[in-house]
Amino acid sequence: MGWNAALRTVILAVIGNSFMRRLAERYGMKLGANRFVAAEALEETIAKVRKLNASGFLVTLDYLGESVKDPELAKEAAATIGHVIDAIRLERLNANVSVKLTQLGLSIDPVLCVELMRQLCRQAKASNNFVRIDMEDSKVTQLTIDVFKQLLAEFDTKTVGLVIQSYLYRSDTDVDDLGLLGANLRIVKGAYHESVQVVFPRKTDVDRNYLKLAKSHLSNGCYTAIATHDRAIIADLKEFADGMKISKLRYEFQMLYGVAEQLQQELVEEGYRVRIYTPFGKQWYPYFTRRIAERPANMWFVLRQLFVK
Ligand code: FDA
Numbered sequence: 001m002g003w004n005a006a007l008r009t010v011i012l013a014v015i016g017n018s019f020m021r022r023l024a025e026r027y028g029m030k031l032g033a034n035r036f037v038a039a040e041a042l043e044e045t046i047a048k049v050r051k052l053n054a055s056g057f058l059v060t061l062d063y064l065g066e067s068v069k070d071p072e073l074a075k076e077a078a079a080t081i082g083h084v085i086d087a088i089r090l091e092r093l094n095a096n097v098s099v100k101l102t103q104l105g106l107s108i109d110p111v112l113c114v115e116l117m118r119q120l121c122r123q124a125k126a127s128n129n130f131v132r133i134d135m136e137d138s139k140v141t142q143l144t145i146d147v148f149k150q151l152l153a154e155f156d157t158k159t160v161g162l163v164i165q166s167y168l169y170r171s172d173t174d175v176d177d178l179g180l181l182g183a184n185l186r187i188v189k190g191a192y193h194e195s196v197q198v199v200f201p202r203k204t205d206v207d208r209n210y211l212k213l214a215k216s217h218l219s220n221g222c223y224t225a226i227a228t229h230d231r232a233i234i235a236d237l238k239e240f241a242d243g244m245k246i247s248k249l250r251y252e253f254q255m256l257y258g259v260a261e262q263l264q265q266e267l268v269e270e271g272y273r274v275r276i277y278t279p280f281g282k283q284w285y286p287y288f289t290r291r292i293a294e295r296p297a298n299m300w301f302v303l304r305q306l307f308v309k
Contacts, residue, residue: 008293009193024285032302033288036258037064038280042080042087045280049093056268057276058252059095060132061088064281065103071112074105078116080281082123089127096130098277101144114147121151125159130184132225135163137192138199145174149181157184157223165190166210167199175213179220186225186254187214191290207233215240224251225275229260234267248272256291 024033038045049059063081068074081097088095099120106113117131124131133148135141148162161184164171168190178185189206190199200206210228214237217224226237234253241251252273255264267274279287292298 007296024288032298033284035301036256036279036288036291037284038257038278040280040282040284042084042280045278046087046091046093049095049278050091052276052278053094055265057264057274059093059276059278060098060254061095062098062100062134062277062279062287063103064279064283064287066100066136066283066286067102067107068105069108071105071109074103074109074112074116077103078120081120085120085123085127085129088129095278096132097124098132098134100134100136101147102136102140106140106143106147110143110147114150117147117151118154121155121159125155130159130161132161132184132186133163135165135188135190138168138194141168141170145178148183152181152183157182161185161223161225163188163227164213166213167194167206169198169200171209171213175217179217179222182222184223184225185217186227187217188227189230191294193293211236218246218251219244221250225254226251227254227277229255229263231263234263238272259291 038048052059061084063077063084065077068077081099084097101113104113104116120131133144135144148160151160162178163186164174166187166189175185187210189210200209207230210233214224214226218241226234228234248271252275253267254275254277257276257278264274264276292302
């Protein structure tokens with residue numbers, strides 16, 4: 001295991017600890033989560049989306065929540081996401097939604113999860129919107145892909161899309177397979193703590209695989225969301241798309257709310273489509289821990305929030 005991966009394991013262990021969770025509950029968003037999370041309430045989030053849209057950014061809204069163990073909570077989450085799709089239409093926002101299937105009960109009742117997703121896709125299609133299925137840890141990769149394929153067969157690539165992680169060995173085959181279906185894919189590096197049985201342990205391999213997957217999907221003529229803050233990868237893919245004469249309408253860059261804002265701005269100014277992944281809601285702790293683990297320097301940022309004024 002490399003130094004980076006080891007540090008990430010330690011950070012995930014520390015922040016996954018119940019003491020840290022209680023601390024987070026006590027200090028709430030003051031812990032620094034408001035750097036990465038738009039707001040707890042939808043109304044406040046809408047105001048932020050409006051600002052992002054006015055600055056030329058597209059948005060994907062993520063109602064925070066995952067690993068739901070109670071079917072009633074899964075239904076409640078789906079109802080809120082449905083409400084978000086309505087709000088996007090009524091408020092004329094330039095935004096779509098991103099959804100985690102375990103928030104809709106994937107791990108407890110896949111049939112219920114598919115039914116809830118079906119309702120959301122129906123609603124999105126009726127309002128000309130789009131639902132992106134986020135990819136979670138490797139325990140649910142195959143199930144997530146199966147659900148996506150089922151929905152794609154019932155809807156279309158303009159209504160539902162998926163995320164693929166370049167740290168997984170299997171993703172090469174998945175991108176080829178999903179490319180045959182013309183799937184709209186967001187390519188990311190991967191944010192979960194995984195064993196070396198399933199992921200490349202070295203970051204250089206994850207980065208190399210990222211370029212391979214993104215180029216393959218772009219070359220297959222499929223819509224590709226290039227979701228990274230990695231300047232070298234972005235520069236390489238811009239050059240690749242130019243060289244292949246791929247229209248700027250066939251792909252977009254995506255970045256996380258509060259991360260690499262200078263780079264977000266530069267890309268918009270260069271005329272690229274840039275979508276900001278904008279999470280909101282009260283269940284921000286797991287999302288926040290992944291953002292901290294991605295960049296150990298963020299740990300100092302949290303400590304500063306706690307102890308400086
Ligand atoms: P990398 O980690 O190499 O970072 C490149 C540079 O970006 C760093 O040097 C730093 O400057 C900056 N940076 C990256 N992360 C930062 C942070 N947290 N704070 C401050 N600076 C940071 N993952 C997943 O498993 N499933 C999913 O569905 C998604 N969805 C998703 C959507 C979108 C729009 C994005 C951008 C990312 C995801 N991810 C994800 C997360 C992804 O897997 C990955 O963990 C992060 O994007 C960080 O990796 P980078 O590609 O930015 O590269």
